Amino acid sequence: MSDTINIGNTAILRTAALAPMAGVADRAYRLMCKRYGAAYVVSEMVSAKGICYSDRKTAELCTVTDEERPMAVQLFGSEPDFMAEAVKIVLDYRPDIIDINMGCPVPKVVGTGAGSALMKDIKLAADITESAVRAAGKTPVTVKIRSGWSHDSTNAPELARALEAAGAAAITVHGRTRDMFYSGESDSSIIKAVKEAVSVPVIGNGDVCSAADCVKMYEETGCDLVMIGRGSYGNPFIFRETEAKLRGGDYEPPSLETKMQVMLEHIRLILELSEKCEELAMHEARKHAAWYMNGYYGSAKFRGRCYQLSSYAEAEALAEEFIALQRSREINPQ
Ligand SMILES: Cc1cc2nc3c(=O)[nH]c(=O)nc-3n(C[C@H](O)[C@H](O)[C@H](O)COP(=O)(O)O)c2cc1C
Known part of the structure; x- marks a missing residue:
């Protein structure tokens, strides 16, 4: 297994990344995870429209410090023009990657047609991605999706193909449908199916709570990188442990x-x-x-x-x- 993956021209160690988590993974959290071995971190989601209309909180949410790199700033929105405008504003903060959220299940976000609502409209999802890619220039644009909207519409592979064609440089897949929110089990077979459907890197996410889970995710899905969310709560050590497990280094669990x-x-x-x-x-x-x-x-x-x-x-x-x-x-x- 290669030691790094490239998303655009950003090299990322192929160990484990920190998932975006609004209200949790703020700069202090990201820095802690980075210090304890996270290979890549993503900001809390930021509203594209919000950024365009006011710069209140924009700097707080979009600032990327060198210690956090490689880091993505994540945007959510449902209108291609606002997305392009927001991308241009975010570029001033020099993120390594810009990620678009197409997985958020929260009614407040879905109700505006953003987040996982975009999984129901592949054409619009692709238009938003294309618009962001054009505005981002050399900065890679990635998209984070779920397995689908509901159990009867798990369309992640089809959506991922459309996003790749629209210029997405990588796809992150959380193996739950929108309907499941955060309960039930994440389905790694859908991550495997996305990996088989596209040629850009695929980041596998969902229910990775230990280094052993992380290895299992790599093995079961063939994904290029694993992303950990809740498994890092009070446990930034999970990243070092994962790194040691994958690279064969020593790991002493913390006292x-x-x-x-x-x-x-x-x-x-x-x-x-x-x-x-x-x-x-x-x-x-x-x-x-x-x-x-x-x-x-x-x-x-x-x-x-x-x-x-x-x-x-x-x-x-x-x-x-x-x-x-x-x-x-x-x-x-x-
Ligand atoms: C409190 C919380 C906030 C989240 N915020 C975001 C977010 O801002 N953007 C996003 O793409 N996903 C968000 N997610 C989803 C996570 O990134 C991840 O996909 C999900 O938790 C599954 O991974 P896990 O089982 O490792 O936690 C959030 C999840 C939680 C629990």
Whole structure:
């Protein structure tokens, strides 16, 4: 297996990428995943029309720092002209790739004809892609899709062919239909079918929660790259683990102490990058803190306490208490 793939002229290590996740994978999250081995990261989705009408939040959502590269900025929209205009604005931020969201299942997005609604209109999906490709010049444009709108209309291979013909430089496939939202099982056979249908790189996504799942995704689908979303919650280590598993390097799972140190590193980054005061920025850190503590004795109780954190000092104290609780269980398992 080759060590890298190329999307346009961007080389990406063939390990695992971080999926776009609105409300989760902000710059602090992307930087953490990058530091712990993510091969490629994608921004939270940004509205093409929103960018065209106002630049409020555009810089916050579209800025690409060198530490994050290679990175894509992801746009969603349902009108080819707005998409082209938005692409031109986003190019000022010098993303390595521009990705178009054709998989979002949320009614607010689908109701405007964007996200996974485009899976029902292949002609419009291709027009939007073509328009973006023309506006993007040398910057590659990729598209992220689902397996289809519903179980009876899994048209990902047909759509992917049309997107490739429209100039898409790669296709990411999440193996669920829009109807499934995020439940049920992601179907890797549809990712394989897309891989067989197109010659541009295919990125496989859905339910990869461990390095072993990632290897399975490569083997079962023949995809060119694997993308991980929820499996990275409180677990940026998944990227290093995957890299080690694929490349044969050493991997030592993090101790609880290391996990808590990394959680605090993540919180410091959130506070550093936020323009809000410490107390409000801590609101953004709460869910992450709870995720880092997941899966241990007493996690549920600590989860509730994470959701009350309002300062970094409190997070430090909570981490210490959490470690002490786990250690006392080792000494006295009753
Ligand atoms: C909280 C959340 C936010 C998401 N936001 C986006 C988004 O902005 N753009 C996108 O293309 N997909 C988005 N997704 C979908 C993920 O990128 C991914 O396709 C999906 O979670 C399946 O992968 P996983 O099983 O590894 O999580 C989001 C998913 C979650 C859970």
